[in-house]
Amino acid sequence: MFILSSPSGAGKTTIARRILAQDDEIRLSVSYTTRPIRLGEVEGKDYYFCDKAEFERKVEAGDFLEWAEVFGHLYGTPKAELKAGLKSGHDYLFDIDWQGTQQLYQRMEVDVVRVFLLPPSIGELQRRLASRGTDSADVVAARMARARSEISHWDGYDYVVINDDIDACFDKVTGILHSERMRRARQTGLVDFVRELMR
Numbered sequence: 653m654f655i656l657s658s659p660s661g662a663g664k665t666t667i668a669r670r671i672l673a674q675d676d677e678i679r680l681s682v683s684y685t686t687r688p689i690r691l692g693e694v695e696g697k698d699y700y701f702c703d704k705a706e707f708e709r710k711v712e713a714g715d716f717l718e719w720a721e722v723f724g725h726l727y728g729t730p731k732a733e734l735k736a737g738l739k740s741g742h743d744y745l746f747d748i749d750w751q752g753t754q755q756l757y758q759r760m761e762v763d764v765v766r767v768f769l770l771p772p773s774i775g776e777l778q779r780r781l782a783s784r785g786t787d788s789a790d791v792v793a794a795r796m797a798r799a800r801s802e803i804s805h806w807d808g809y810d811y812v813v814i815n816d817d818i819d820a821c822f823d824k825v826t827g828i829l830h831s832e833r834m835r836r837a838r839q840t841g842l843v844d845f846v847r848e849l850m851r
């Protein structure tokens with residue numbers, strides 16, 4: 653479970669999309685959200701968009717592994733597909749906030765890798781949010797107002813990467829992913845392989 657978090661606009665969706673396009677072994681954990689769909693987003697690919705009543709029914713039914721309120725909207729990680737996918741050996745990429753990260757870490761510590769992206773400066777963060785062109789001026793202002801409190805959670809992560817140059821950031825994040833896959837405990841079948849070598 654490879655978690656990417658950042659203050660809004662620092663670039664986690666951009667990095668996540670690149671990883672998913674280039675790495676066949678990792679899938680996106682597609683969240684449910686009550687936030688309105690943005691131009692360019694695809695239902696079922698970026699998010700499952702639903703209303704508050706449906707989201708609350710899912711909470712009641714225990715369908716989420718974790719959920720949280722962010723910017724006045726509800727976001728949650730659905731359980732069913734994820735559990736089956738993890739069991740069959742797939743890696744999952746999570747674009748979730750610090751609240752969700754804490755919940756997943758508390759439940760599944762050894763299977764979780766936490767990466768936090770930072771913008772090179774507050775000015776650049778503002779430029780990126782405005783240039784993305786998906787949010788109104790009010791929404792951009794609200795996201796900027798939350799940026800400092802989101803950044804304050806940087807120390808709850810295993811890795812911190814500054815997203816200045818996008819290619820350099822992508823290389824660093826994929827380097828983390830590849831290294832974490834090589835951890836002895838994560839290499840399934842290694843014990844039998846080594847046993848065979850030593851026979």
Ligand SMILES: Nc1nc2c(ncn2[C@@H]2O[C@H](COP(=O)(O)OP(=O)(O)O)[C@@H](O)[C@H]2O)c(=O)[nH]1
Binds near residue numbers: 728
């Ligand atoms: N806890 C939690 N946070 C989520 C989930 N899905 C998305 N988020 C976070 O909600 C925040 C807002 O996401 P979004 O509206 O897509 O805007 P973004 O900040 O521009 O990516 C981001 O910090 C996401 O990482 C989820 O399932 N659970």
Ligand SMILES: Nc1ncnc2c1ncn2[C@@H]1O[C@H](COP(=O)(O)OP(=O)(O)O)[C@@H](O)[C@H]1O
Binds near residue numbers: 661
């Ligand atoms: N390293 C970078 N340099 C310049 N622009 C970037 C960089 N990374 C992301 N962006 C741009 O900044 C905006 C916000 O990025 P996005 O991935 O949507 O952020 P987040 O998912 O963290 O809210 C997008 O328009 C994206 O193209």
